[in-house]
Amino acid sequence: MFLRNRTSLDVSLARGRITDDVAVVAVVVRVPLRIEDAGLVPPPEPLEARETDPPARVALAPVWHGVSVTAAGHASGPPSPPFVCPVIFRVGDVERRLIVFGERCWERRFGGSLEASPAAPFDRIALGFTRAFGGGYDLPPGLLPGTDLPHPGLRVSYPLNADGVGYYPDERAAVGAPLPSIERPDQLLKHWNDTPEPAGFTPCPDLVAWRTEHTPSPTPSLAADTARHLMRMRHHAPPPLIFDDVPAGTRIELLGLGQGPLRFAVPAAPTRITTVRTRMIDRDVAPRLRALHVDADARAVRLVFAHAFHYEPQRPPEWIRVGDA
Secondary structure (H helix, E strand, O other), X not given: OEEEEOOOOEEEEEEEXXXXXXXXXXXXXXXXXXXXOOEEEOOOOOOOOOXXXXXXXXXXXXXXXXXXXXXXXXXXXXXXXXXXXXXEEEEOOEEEEEEEEOOOEEEEOOOOOEEEOOOOOOOEEEOOHHHOEXXXXXXXXXXXXXXXXXXXXXXXXXOOXXXXXXXXXXXHHHEOOEOOOEEOHHHOOOOOOOOOOOOOOOOOOOOHHHHHHOOOOOOOOHHHHHHHHHHHHHOOOOHHHEEOOOOOOOEEEEEOOOOOOEEEEOOOOOEEEEEEOOOXXXXXXXXXXXXXXXXXXXXXXXXXXXXXXXXXXOOOOOEEEEEEO
């Protein structure tokens, strides 16, 4: 099987076996674009790589279901109180919201209750799950809470986001301790022991437990449920931003990150994939979007399309031709 790429795009092959009699290959196309007022255009030079870019595995999986949609960038602080910034991400008719706060901590108020301090002024805050709810604490050597079992000391982490902030063992530990800077407006922290879901739009490939917790409802088929869990684990978007499909023409809007609002429509795949077998008619392979990532600071979008198909391992195509759509 040979690949002939007649485009200037980054194209790779991901191959695998489903059974002894069925193999699968995906022709994965990475498409970087700049977001201009007139629409999406090819960048004049390669986009700068960032830590918040989607992981490479989106292009390495031969089998993939759904679309990971993510966004990264900095939220700018307002010049006067309250020092909070809303961030809105719309994908078609679906809207997701975040609230970015300046630094806060739990304070003891009259009556003895703990309340969040007013948000402090801030210049810019980058989206990221290290600033979302989560984190952990060190449990000193002793007995495991609620048991008679000894332990040598251990780290207790919030299972959905071990690298976040705001997860404390008791009220005393929470006094003067920080709250997360990024929250969901429908799950704002009201008490020191609240445990909301992490809030964010950035790629989070390590937060597997969060994604599997949101796997769609089980079916009577154990094999199908296992496959769906595995597919869900491969994604890198937060669960609220994993879609079954994001077709061409879907409107994307991002407000509150970078310089000004970002608006564009999802483009169609720019490639046409044709398989060639000896003495057989050429066959076109339809594309599907796998990932869409908006870099608000760079005003850029990275898309990953895949043209996937099955074939008999004994009769693979001789050539896969990649051309412009």
